[in-house]
Amino acid sequence: MAKYAAQCRCGETSITLSAEPVAQLVCHCVDCQKVTGNDFTQIAFFLPDGCEPKGAFDEVTMPGGSSHPKTYYNCPKCGSCLYATVSVLKGQVGVVAEQIQQPFEFKPKFHVWTSEKAEGVEVASDALQFPRGPNKPPHLV
Numbered sequence: 332m333a334k335y336a337a338q339c340r341c342g343e344t345s346i347t348l349s350a351e352p353v354a355q356l357v358c359h360c361v362d363c364q365k366v367t368g369n370d371f372t373q374i375a376f377f378l379p380d381g382c383e384p385k386g387a388f389d390e391v392t393m394p395g396g397s398s399h400p401k402t403y404y405n406c407p408k409c410g411s412c413l414y415a416t417v418s419v420l421k422g423q424v425g426v427v428a429e430q431i432q433q434p435f436e437f438k439p440k441f442h443v444w445t446s447e448k449a450e451g452v453e454v455a456s457d458a459l460q461f462p463r464g465p466n467k468p469p470h471l472v
């Protein structure tokens with residue numbers, strides 16, 4: 332049964348999620364900034380089993396920070412990014428948290444790629460943060 336649902340701004344693409352996320356983080360990398368158009372991206376990672384995407388996505392694949400490819404899944408109509416996958420994370424699905432509807436509550440555990448942070452963005456000094464990606468999968472950090 333779906334626990335949470337996320338959809339793009341226009342509703343053309345969506346994804347249902349049947350479990351709690353395994354990790355939540357804020358990504359400051361320039362790729363996410365370009366794709367989402369935001370200064371940083373709030374991401375909730377889910378195991379692939381309970382994720383059901385619906386709709387035809389525009390897939391944008393590029394080399395990730397560790398040179399393993401990553402793919403962003405965007406709505407072809409409104410352009411918003413709904414989720415992304417990173418090949419090194421074995422299919423974990425990183426859903427853009429601001430697209431996930433209530434009762435989902437975003438509770439980030441840490442920040443990644445702060446070395447590429449957009450100008451003017453402040454990260455609380457007591458927040459756990461990594462200049463690049465952490466050296467282990469997000470759910471193990």
Ligand SMILES: [Zn+2]
Nearest residue numbers: 339341406409
């Ligand atoms: Zn859309």
Ligand SMILES: [Zn+2]
Nearest residue numbers: 358359360363
């Ligand atoms: Zn990123």
